[in-house]
Amino acid sequence: xxxxxxxxxxxxxxxxxxxxxxxxxxxxxxxxxxxxxxxxxxxxxxxxxxxxxxxxxxxxxxxxxxxxxxxxxxxxxxxxxxxxxxxxxxxxxxxxxxxxxxx
Amino acid sequence: xxxxxxxxxxxxxxxxxxxxxxxxxxxxxxxxxxxxxxxxxxxxxxxxxxxxxxxxxxxxxxxxxxxxxxxxxxxxxxxxxxxxxxxxxxxxxxxxxxxxxxx
DNA sequence: AAAATATATTACTAAATGAGCATATAGCGA
DNA sequence: TCGCTATATGCTCATTTAGTAATATATTTT
Numbered sequence: 001x002x003x004x005x006x007x008x009x010x011x012x013x014x015x016x017x018x019x020x021x022x023x024x025x026x027x028x029x030x031x032x033x034x035x036x037x038x039x040x041x042x043x044x045x046x047x048x049x050x051x052x053x054x055x056x057x058x059x060x061x062x063x064x065x066x067x068x069x070x071x072x073x074x075x076x077x078x079x080x081x082x083x084x085x086x087x088x089x090x091x092x093x094x095x096x097x098x099x100x101x102x103x
Numbered sequence: 104x105x106x107x108x109x110x111x112x113x114x115x116x117x118x119x120x121x122x123x124x125x126x127x128x129x130x131x132x133x134x135x136x137x138x139x140x141x142x143x144x145x146x147x148x149x150x151x152x153x154x155x156x157x158x159x160x161x162x163x164x165x166x167x168x169x170x171x172x173x174x175x176x177x178x179x180x181x182x183x184x185x186x187x188x189x190x191x192x193x194x195x196x197x198x199x200x201x202x203x204x205x206x
Numbered sequence: 207a208a209a210a211t212a213t214a215t216t217a218c219t220a221a222a223t224g225a226g227c228a229t230a231t232a233g234c235g236a
Numbered sequence: 237t238c239g240c241t242a243t244a245t246g247c248t249c250a251t252t253t254a255g256t257a258a259t260a261t262a263t264t265t266t
Contacts, residue, residue: 002121004193004195005121005124005125006121007193008124008189008190008193009119009120009121009124010119011119011189011192011193012115012118012119012189013115013116013119013120015115015119016112016113016114016115016116016118016119017112017116018105018108018109018112021108021111021112022108059192059193076192078188078191078192079192081188082185082188082189082192085181085184085185085188086111086114086115086185087111088181089114089162089179089181089182089185090107090110090111090114090162092107
């Protein structure tokens, strides 16, 4: 039972960081390779790679290889929903893209 | 826009810690004073007090005074839902109490 | 007003975190 | 095979974090 707590905390912690939120915001539109992500958010490749690993270990992301690249994606649509729900808590609709019904 | 990211990260971070998850698990049944919380989760009063402050600042909790005591509560039912949704992600129903429909 | 109770705050310590830079590893094309 | 590109991994540094213990600040009761 305490084990579950740890896992839950780890999962939430994986979401709870600005750089990672930026990455997730990109990935909500579909899978992307590291080479796309790090320029898009203005962080170093190594830094982004680490954040991706961390989120993967926490169960937030999944990945697959495509030749040289590694494509990352959000593991479960529910996670995207979750993040949108957090936005709603702050009276924020999603970041103007890929929104759902609005109610 | 980056401001919102920070706020979102702070909010999620406030949830992403085992001791705080224990506190939230207690509070989902209703408001509680510090004096009830800290023995219930086996942490020091000062430690719990600081976690409560942190969650309050992050917008997770609200509080009111009742005589000597301070009663804390989860600020918005949506937050409780959010935490339940995280449980569902791990194939966990809520912690056996106060569950909703079960989907 | 003094004692008792509940909560918040401060100072300290150990551990975790995020970022940078350099380097290692893996897969592709010549 | 060699070089080129993409990703992952050490290593270090500065900062943040969770916890403890001690103390300060209410608020109630006597």
